[in-house]
Amino acid sequence: MVIGMLFGEGKKTLGEQAYEIIRENILALRLKPGQTVYESEFSTMLNTSRTPVREAVRALHIEQLIDVLPQRGMKIALISERKVEETRFVRESLEVSAICKIVDQWEPVQRKYQDLYRALTSNLQSQKEVIQNGDAVQFLQADEAFHRLLLSAIGNATLVSVVSQMRGHLNRVRLLSLQEIPYTEGLVREHEQLLEALQSKDRDRATSILSAHLSRVSEDIQVVKDKYPDYFTD
Amino acid sequence: MVIGMLFGEGKKTLGEQAYEIIRENILALRLKPGQTVYESEFSTMLNTSRTPVREAVRALHIEQLIDVLPQRGMKIALISERKVEETRFVRESLEVSAICKIVDQWEPVQRKYQDLYRALTSNLQSQKEVIQNGDAVQFLQADEAFHRLLLSAIGNATLVSVVSQMRGHLNRVRLLSLQEIPYTEGLVREHEQLLEALQSKDRDRATSILSAHLSRVSEDIQVVKDKYPDYFTD
DNA sequence: TATTGTATACTTGTATTCAAGTAAATGTAC
DNA sequence: GTACATTTACTTGAATACAAGTATACAATA
Structure with missing residues (x-):
């Protein structure tokens, strides 16, 4: 519900905020290549519903930073x-x-x-x-x-x-x-x-x-x- | 619920199908630049719910082919x-x-x-x-x-x-x-x-x-x- | 023991409901 | 008639509920 209420916060949507946060965590290798992740994880982690997470995840999928395995989960893309x-x-x-x-x-x-x-x-x-x-x-x-x-x-x-x-x-x-x-x-x-x-x-x-x-x-x-x-x- | 059940149909998700259809309609100028459109239009048009349409629309928004006016609607991007x-x-x-x-x-x-x-x-x-x-x-x-x-x-x-x-x-x-x-x-x-x-x-x-x-x-x-x-x- | 069918507990995909913001229409006072 | 407050009808944003596919655990069977 509130992801980054802390600092300035331009009027970004929750989905956009989730996108930036998850992407940054992938690029900084805090999420390991090959690691299995789930939408619900991100949901609880970011204290929001699945909907904004989904938006973020779809964008990351298009960018090929996340592999989606239908009905099974997702994996952080291997290099x-x-x-x-x-x-x-x-x-x-x-x-x-x-x-x-x-x-x-x-x-x-x-x-x-x-x-x-x-x-x-x-x-x-x-x-x-x-x-x-x-x-x-x-x-x-x-x-x-x-x-x-x-x-x-x-x-x-x-x-x-x-x-x-x-x-x-x-x-x-x-x-x-x-x-x-x-x-x-x-x-x-x-x-x-x-x-x-x-x-x-x-x-x-x-x-x-x-x-x-x-x-x-x-x-x-x-x-x-x-x-x-x-x-x-x- | 069923967008392109007709031909072969690889296992694309409804959102992906919606993306391709809407994008093609924008590029072929069947959707006019500057034209106001609504998620619900596409929903009924494609006979699906707002969720897949939303997925398509977000991708098109990132691609800058659609402008989103929060709480007001969307416009096909002007050239x-x-x-x-x-x-x-x-x-x-x-x-x-x-x-x-x-x-x-x-x-x-x-x-x-x-x-x-x-x-x-x-x-x-x-x-x-x-x-x-x-x-x-x-x-x-x-x-x-x-x-x-x-x-x-x-x-x-x-x-x-x-x-x-x-x-x-x-x-x-x-x-x-x-x-x-x-x-x-x-x-x-x-x-x-x-x-x-x-x-x-x-x-x-x-x-x-x-x-x-x-x-x-x-x-x-x-x-x-x-x-x-x-x-x-x- | 090995195999197979089945229940179960997950997952994502999709639909629906709810919240909150916008703008135009409407009503009201002056 | 005009300015201004208010209602109303819409929109997208977000949350939740439901559907359907997948893999594992496990019991029944040969």
């Missing part, structure tokens, strides 16, 4: 290497297209790009700070914010939303690999290089850095797959 | 020039990336690409036949099939699905512009040129043809917007 590669490709295509557009439009004198530059450097700073306490979740949030800042610059909300949907399928691998091999310094370095390429309007350099940056997950998944075999399928 | 441009950009990025991958992998001796070539030429043939009776909906279906064949070749189901979601926001403009200015011959010609470029493994030509091909909608929308002003917003 699929194929799906990871598919979403990685889509994400890379879109982010590369976006960065090209930004480089082409980049005019250091314009207020818009000064603000963007400031925001990005500020974000880079907090990335470095976050590294110290070694919290993978926190770093991932900062990383996501960095990419989101860049993408938002081209003013294409649909693209931002598609990319963040793709991210949902990459996040769990990233999370596991980060706490396995903490190469966060390298990632931050690449962010810096990307920003440099942007400033110097070096289109080719920007795209090649970004491509390499986003391709890491394809290598990491192999390592993580061996360490957590029952989180994976195919 | 937004901004949204059209956003989805066009996403689609172009993804299809261009896909065609690049295909060109790079293209080996005319491989069975896989022989089959693809045959399928594409066969589709081109039916495009030409469809032109004769001047049915815009039929042509759009053939066009969609052509692009889907190409995209499917890279074996990325996620990409195919994202593109088809983007198409949902372009389809209505295409439909209107086709019955306004029937330049279908030009479109078919471009399909042929694309196929030629593919055969000759001319990457740059393929991408430039495809880009131009997919950019048409940006020009068409201006014409259509004047003809059907109350279908549009912004």
